[in-house]
Amino acid sequence: MTNAQLTLIQIDNYGPWTVTPNPRREMDLQTMQSRLFADLAQFIGGRGGYVFFTRFDNMVAITNGLDRTDHDLLQETIGNRYPVTISLGTGTDPSPIVALESATAGLQEAGSAQDGDRREVRFGEYLAEEQRTPEDVQIAHFDVNDATGKYTDQLNEFDSFIQIEQGYATLMRYLREEHGGLSFFVGGDNIISICPGMTEADYRESISHVEATAGVELKVGVGIDKTPHGAGMEAKHALETCRHDGTVVELGTHQDDVEVATD
Amino acid sequence: MTNAQLTLIQIDNYGPWTVTPNPRREMDLQTMQSRLFADLAQFIGGRGGYVFFTRFDNMVAITNGLDRTDHDLLQETIGNRYPVTISLGTGTDPSPIVALESATAGLQEAGSAQDGDRREVRFGEYLAEEQRTPEDVQIAHFDVNDATGKYTDQLNEFDSFIQIEQGYATLMRYLREEHGGLSFFVGGDNIISICPGMTEADYRESISHVEATAGVELKVGVGIDKTPHGAGMEAKHALETCRHDGTVVELGTHQDDVEVATD
Amino acid sequence: MTNAQLTLIQIDNYGPWTVTPNPRREMDLQTMQSRLFADLAQFIGGRGGYVFFTRFDNMVAITNGLDRTDHDLLQETIGNRYPVTISLGTGTDPSPIVALESATAGLQEAGSAQDGDRREVRFGEYLAEEQRTPEDVQIAHFDVNDATGKYTDQLNEFDSFIQIEQGYATLMRYLREEHGGLSFFVGGDNIISICPGMTEADYRESISHVEATAGVELKVGVGIDKTPHGAGMEAKHALETCRHDGTVVELGTHQDDVEVATD
């Protein structure tokens, strides 16, 4: 059984800030947002977690292995170096969506995202070291079969993007609704999902659904580990196996032994 | 009539690089990608253009005002500072999608995006200064009505994101298919579109389509100018007028006088 | 005759900010400072200028080719993306130190660097396009003879650093006092100087002085151009000639024809 620790990172009062006193240059906003995300990726990634840019003003991270002290430091270091501050809500649950609901609710109870007085909120609980297990995190890494050959090298870039985007939009809804999983586009033709305990059959159905609905053919590697980075790396290696062997779903070796075998 | 200069920025051989010799840490890839995008945003934005992250390995920019020398420098400075290089294709046309098709085709003819020997390609034409007019660029800046009140402060962040995402997926297809316009999610509840000469009625229809199809209510400010930055700023101010006056479509003052009045 | 345009970039009220409300983490200050400098280097460098980190809270740039609009944009984009703002003073003169004196005086007259109300000051004059000539900028690029063999590969890093530092401290004072030139350590064993019209003999004397005083052996390549980047590149190529030919002073080809020949 998985046990995800999800962190919601919300820029405080960001919308109003972007137009105060006048609308700011869009490319400056894009620069600031993407660098803030990059810094979060380094901070969280260097401690074994994963963060996704989501909407940039609200970013979702899976942070198994990061404790309260790490979150304190993250909030402080961003506040020291950016013109904006961040609030952090954390939740834990076997279901990723439930964990995120808990993380989000904590911030919402503290006030609106556009409340100018609500700054640097901290909310939530963290997995204690003794609660953690080697099956806490299940990461699925999807990509599109031959995206370069079928799209990038054939269509104009926007039409390639539409194909990838529609595949992503379909998968994100399916995994959310059917499994409570959280899927994020991470660039190229790649989607990474934070999943609950799902089986090989579950993944095959997901891929069939996307192909039937959006006409986009996916494959997936899956990893399970104590940390997001560990699970994600296992998923990447499993996806490499798909590429070499022409298979559609590959479960990392860890999962074969521990999770799926006993399912 | 608009006359967009579109630039496709493609990281050379990126997919293979990310797994050579072994899959690289995902958070390092995210960091590198988003910082590369931030640097492009500063470079292009500081010269009056706009760039969008699109798929990160392929990014789309509107670059009216940037000439061949600027593109030379961009390619050189990225090559000096990143572990990857970029190829650049440029095209111009009254229709944004046609301009991008031209830009993309140039790179495709030079070889595959995953051809390890195809590096730092340059292709395309640039608008000569004497060709440029004050109506070359039309930018539409959409946002979601009361996204904070309806989504961010109510739903968990992933479900908020799904709403915004479905609105975006619907709009991007509609504007592409009906008008040849290119729409990009830029964070929060914001979408920026590179549009051909569209009228107020065209925008009203687009918004109605998104509401009918995805259930997401948008409003839009539109700007026209010689440069993307100029048009984008006019669009932002027009969107502020929507917010204050409760209107759904606002055309910037420039457009009132010059473009739409004569349509 | 040279005609340098110098820009002083001063972070507003920085000292007090670093300890308000409490001392901030040193590594956050270092990160913020060095990234601010990097952004200035990209902005100014992409427009043909050079900037040096100097004291980080005060940075010196040579900005021939950047006009008032460029400086406006620089101030705006930094203000949009950093937790601090910058003031900019500009001066022009055949003598670099006189140009910088003028740039500095403008900011000093507007108030103290630690006056919390003095923010985003702009002061100064810019070289008009018609005033500019191909001999406006003289850049000298020094390095230490065989620094790797004599220091880096032999001494502990701090003792290597002391050697380089003492060479730099000696050169910076000599060129300042004798010629009104401005010298900046740029990393490794490299020093870049903004010089007035100096001759080969002047450079030989400078190098002799440093060797006699600090025991550090330098060589130098010199370039002259309309822009700092052009002059700096010529200087780098000249320094490569020193390396290959074992010479101590090399003047770029441009200088041979135009400046030195007529001296």
Add this chain to the structure above:
Amino acid sequence: MTNAQLTLIQIDNYGPWTVTPNPRREMDLQTMQSRLFADLAQFIGGRGGYVFFTRFDNMVAITNGLDRTDHDLLQETIGNRYPVTISLGTGTDPSPIVALESATAGLQEAGSAQDGDRREVRFGEYLAEEQRTPEDVQIAHFDVNDATGKYTDQLNEFDSFIQIEQGYATLMRYLREEHGGLSFFVGGDNIISICPGMTEADYRESISHVEATAGVELKVGVGIDKTPHGAGMEAKHALETCRHDGTVVELGTHQDDVEVATD
């Protein structure tokens, strides 16, 4: 007694890279160097260490609290995101200079800093957790008395810089020669030193020496802790006490109790 863990960070074969195949744009080199330093500052600083830019191609860090795994990750993440790689040597000793000598020697033995085949070297020992004590790190934070009033607001920026620089050059040599301490200019009028167990009298003598030799008046706050960050923060607070009380040397409270009282 202190017990410093020093890490030397050396960019592999950097000099040759900067001129291959031709000299690279200086502002790109400056950007890359300073961003690399910023990333090191975040990585090391977020784990309780301090890093100094030194010569940029060789950087010195005090890394008490970072183990082998942290150094592995640092080397990997830089290699993933930069066009250059780094080698890391580590040493530990009560004397900072001896620790650095050990760290440097390890890299030197592996080959020259300009050996193209010597890449991503790792050398050294790390303090085991059970060896670590609350007095391992002594950090001194110096600044110049009224630098803004006497220099920044009075002189042109280069002459201000010369004053600060000469003060630094004098202090760095004195502490190195007399105590084996390592001093680094960190911007503005600030110098941070990694010191062995030094007393209040030692600091008074250092300050007197700099005033007598270079005419620059310093004051200093000193902190002692298990980690560089802890000691550095204590030093910053002690320096604030100097500022408020007009004193010249202040030892942090920790030191009063533990180190100096027993000296």
